[in-house]
Amino acid sequence: MIFEVLPSLPLSWEIFSNLWMLLPLLPLAGVLLMLIAQHSLPRDISGILFHLIVCAQLVLGLLLLAAAGTHGAAPREMAVSLWDYAIVFRVEPIKIMHLSILMIPLLLALPKYANINNPYLRIIFLFFLSGCSGVVVTGDIFNLFVFYELMIMAAYVLVAAKQNFAESIKYMMFGSISSIAFLGGIIVLYAGGAPFNMHADIFAAIPAANAWWAMVLFTFAFGVKSAFFPIALAPCHAAAGSLFSAFLASFTIFTGMIGLHFLVLQPAALLDMPAFHTLIRTLSILTIVMPSLILFWEPEYNRAVAQSTIIAIGITGLLLSYGQQQYAFLYVLVHATYKSLLFMLGDELKQSARFLKVNSILAIIMLAMGIFLASGITPALTAHVKGEIEPASWWMQTILLFSGFCIVGGFVKFRYSLETPSTTHGQRWRTYSLYIIYIGLVFLLYHQFGIPSFMNIKTAVELGVLAVALLLGKRIYRSFPQLVSLDRHWIYGVLNRQLLYIIILFVFILLWLYPTSQHL
Amino acid sequence: MSILIILIGLYGVINSPNLIKKVMCLSLVESMVIMQFLGVGFRRDGGAPILNQGIETFVDPIPQALMLTAIVIGVCFNALAVALIVKLYRQRGTVDVRELHDL
Numbered sequence: 100m101i102f103e104v105l106p107s108l109p110l111s112w113e114i115f116s117n118l119w120m121l122l123p124l125l126p127l128a129g130v131l132l133m134l135i136a137q138h139s140l141p142r143d144i145s146g147i148l149f150h151l152i153v154c155a156q157l158v159l160g161l162l163l164l165a166a167a168g169t170h171g172a173a174p175r176e177m178a179v180s181l182w183d184y185a186i187v188f189r190v191e192p193i194k195i196m197h198l199s200i201l202m203i204p205l206l207l208a209l210p211k212y213a214n215i216n217n218p219y220l221r222i223i224f225l226f227f228l229s230g231c232s233g234v235v236v237t238g239d240i241f242n243l244f245v246f247y248e249l250m251i252m253a254a255y256v257l258v259a260a261k262q263n264f265a266e267s268i269k270y271m272m273f274g275s276i277s278s279i280a281f282l283g284g285i286i287v288l289y290a291g292g293a294p295f296n297m298h299a300d301i302f303a304a305i306p307a308a309n310a311w312w313a314m315v316l317f318t319f320a321f322g323v324k325s326a327f328f329p330i331a332l333a334p335c336h337a338a339a340g341s342l343f344s345a346f347l348a349s350f351t352i353f354t355g356m357i358g359l360h361f362l363v364l365q366p367a368a369l370l371d372m373p374a375f376h377t378l379i380r381t382l383s384i385l386t387i388v389m390p391s392l393i394l395f396w397e398p399e400y401n402r403a404v405a406q407s408t409i410i411a412i413g414i415t416g417l418l419l420s421y422g423q424q425q426y427a428f429l430y431v432l433v434h435a436t437y438k439s440l441l442f443m444l445g446d447e448l449k450q451s452a453r454f455l456k457v458n459s460i461l462a463i464i465m466l467a468m469g470i471f472l473a474s475g476i477t478p479a480l481t482a483h484v485k486g487e488i489e490p491a492s493w494w495m496q497t498i499l500l501f502s503g504f505c506i507v508g509g510f511v512k513f514r515y516s517l518e519t520p521s522t523t524h525g526q527r528w529r530t531y532s533l534y535i536i537y538i539g540l541v542f543l544l545y546h547q548f549g550i551p552s553f554m555n556i557k558t559a560v561e562l563g564v565l566a567v568a569l570l571l572g573k574r575i576y577r578s579f580p581q582l583v584s585l586d587r588h589w590i591y592g593v594l595n596r597q598l599l600y601i602i603i604l605f606v607f608i609l610l611w612l613y614p615t616s617q618h619l
Numbered sequence: 620m621s622i623l624i625i626l627i628g629l630y631g632v633i634n635s636p637n638l639i640k641k642v643m644c645l646s647l648v649e650s651m652v653i654m655q656f657l658g659v660g661f662r663r664d665g666g667a668p669i670l671n672q673g674i675e676t677f678v679d680p681i682p683q684a685l686m687l688t689a690i691v692i693g694v695c696f697n698a699l700a701v702a703l704i705v706k707l708y709r710q711r712g713t714v715d716v717r718e719l720h721d722l
Contacts, residue, residue: 184681241685255699255703264703264707265719271696271700276645276648278692283652283655285656286655289659289682594719595634598632598633602629602633
């Protein structure tokens with residue numbers, strides 16, 4: 100359904116494949132250029148260079164997307180040499196979706212790049228962009244590791260840029276443990292004699308025990324990277340500036356889901372190991388329910404937005420575990436749009452206790468649109484995917500309705516008020532440009548994927564839930580003051596306990612999958 | 620042996636209240652994983668994998684090449700982590716996780 104709507108610009112394969120490989124190199128070349136200019140020119144031209152490179156990257160990405168229907172509809176690989184362990188680039192429908200997910204925040208952030216004033220922060224952002232692009236285009240597991248590390252290492256600095264060193268260090272700890280597990284999985288694959296190409300066949304070509312251990316380690320590594328419950332990564336994303344938070348929440352965190360899809364769920368389906376799917380399903384359900392509750396009682400706007408990302412991770416995991424990868428990535432695509440907006444709207448808001456001061460009616464309308472899309476209530480585009488999550492299962496649908504209720508209720512509880520804007524003319528126009536790009540993107544998505552049908556009983560129930568959330572959300576929040584900041588006070592506590600949860604997650608994964616190892 | 624040291628490192632990561640010690644333990648775990656990979660490529664009596672007369676058995680060069688990249692990433696991680704911890708210490712006056720309530 101989804102890949103049938105890809106545009107088909109007639110571009111030759113030679114040009115397309117070269118542009119595909121150029122994607123991570125362009126920001127790296129930009130870094131080099133900016134460093135040379137910084138140290139050799141008397142005047143700081145990093146702002147101009149930065150804007151030029153980001154725009155060039157955007158044009159390159161959009162050009163590749165425009166030709167996606169011609170070359171991206173079937174999997175194709177480009178190896179740098181014929182050697183088994185050569186660097187491989189890969190084009191395929193999921194990769195095209197992944198590229199679209201990167202392009203959305205890159206496009207939406209266009210009016211906001213001027214806010215990055217520090218030349219070194221601009222360079223770090225280009226490193227981040229290079230890592231993101233590399234993760235999209237790579238076709239081999241070791242390069243996925245390298246580009247992921249490049250992206251995440253830059254992300255640590257971007258989180259710390261707002262003096263949030265504690266959150267950045269925590270992010271590093273979690274990221275490092277998951278990367279060690281990722282590297283462990285690569286070792287097990289290599290010890291089994293597998294090449295590093297990112298497709299399921301390599302798992303079938305090695306001894307079953309190696310394949311099982313590699314998949315266990317990848318499940319753990321990408322589970323931590325994707326922040327499955329009980330991994331507390333949402334506050335780290337919320338701690339970055341609004342622009343960087345938008346990238347982290349709409350792209351970086353979902354790269355873990357790409358890893359789960361390629362290196363766990365696809366091989367598990369090929370090797371007939373359904374326990375991996377049921378494990379991801381169970382973790383996903385936990386990742387929808389618990390963050391929904393946390394979001395409902397979260398008193399900070401940015402952290403509430405970050406928790407809604409974790410709920411989206413759960414829904415994506417659920418779809419992937421049912422083999423609905425097209426709908427899973429459609430969900431991520433829509434999520435990237437509204438999540439980028441919700442984070443960037445953070446610049447238009449001022450929070451004091453439960454009061455959110457918004458500087459224009461337009462910002463309130465945009466906020467309402469973003470929250471509605473996040474809720475997944477028909478006719479929000481995200482409602483497209485709900486029917487694909489085991490439609491016959493009433494309790495699964497109830498969980499999704501519950502998460503919709505918590506998202507709407509969690510944002511309704513804030514007290515919104517208008518205040519006179521203290522922004523300059525230029526800043527106002529940048530904000531308007533953001534709204535125009537956002538509305539254009541939402542219109543394009545509705546045009547491509549259609550409006551979900553809403554003349555049925557399910558929609559009536561959903562709208563009922565929406566009404567209850569709007570009417571009672573604030574009252575329920577106030578009735579249980581002991582649950583405010585649920586995650587900080589009750590679930591997570593100090594860092595050592597959060598790190599212990601990582602080990603508990605690993606033991607849980609091992610115990611869940613242990614019975615399957617008996618049949619190897 | 621590597622597995623044992625990895626477990627000791629993980630215990631330190633979970634249990635130590637000091638952020639510097641946590642980073643050291645993480646570095647220990649990472650080093651042992653790298654050692655494990657180098658062990659996969661080890662051949663008894665193998666020479667360096669350089670084309671030269673008289674060398675017939677040599678160790679597998681792929682893990683060495685790949686782990687060189689992993690070591691560079693590890694060094695970057697350590698440098699960045701220590702820099703951030705120093706910044707945190709200047710900001711809060713402590714590196715004890717029990718006193719850093721927002722971690």
